[in-house]
Amino acid sequence: MKKIILVAVLLLTSMYGFSQESSIQEKAVKLIKMTSGQQFEIMTEPVVKMIPEENREAFKKELLTSMEDLYAQIAEVYVENFSEAELDEILAFYHTPVGEKMVAITPELTKKGMEIGQQWGMQLQPMIAKYSK
Numbered sequence: 278m279k280k281i282i283l284v285a286v287l288l289l290t291s292m293y294g295f296s297q298e299s300s301i302q303e304k305a306v307k308l309i310k311m312t313s314g315q316q317f318e319i320m321t322e323p324v325v326k327m328i329p330e331e332n333r334e335a336f337k338k339e340l341l342t343s344m345e346d347l348y349a350q351i352a353e354v355y356v357e358n359f360s361e362a363e364l365d366e367i368l369a370f371y372h373t374p375v376g377e378k379m380v381a382i383t384p385e386l387t388k389k390g391m392e393i394g395q396q397w398g399m400q401l402q403p404m405i406a407k408y409s410k
Contacts, residue, residue, distance in 0.1 A: 301361040301364060302352055302356060308364060308367060308368055309352055312371065312383065315384040316383065319387060321340060324340075325337060
């Protein structure tokens with residue numbers, strides 16, 4: 278009887294630990310989707326446009342599936358660096374008016390930032406050439 282109780286306790290403990298890890302993982306994925314999902318969509322737009330029109334919908338479907346895997350992998354990094362309580366606080370911020378605004382305008386900020394970065398990179402060409410001799 279003691280063995281059965283011990284096994285039951287071990288199973289319940291491991292299940293509790295798994296559910297906690299699942300919960301924190303889910304919160305990390307939610308945060309990534311909330312803060313970076315639109316950015317990933319912007320970054321993949323040029324790739325989608327390279328696909329022939331007749332194959333785009335199938336490609337987008339497969340791309341979205343692969344992005345779920347990407348989110349899960351990135352979430353592991355978040356889980357390593359934030360506690361569940363910290364993720365709760367970050368998520369709470371993104372549900373405030375300022376946080377919602379941040380999420381809403383981040384794609385535009387990213388797009389403009391990339392354009393500025395490209396222009397800056399072009400300006401570096403003469404400097405790179407000067408020091409590459």
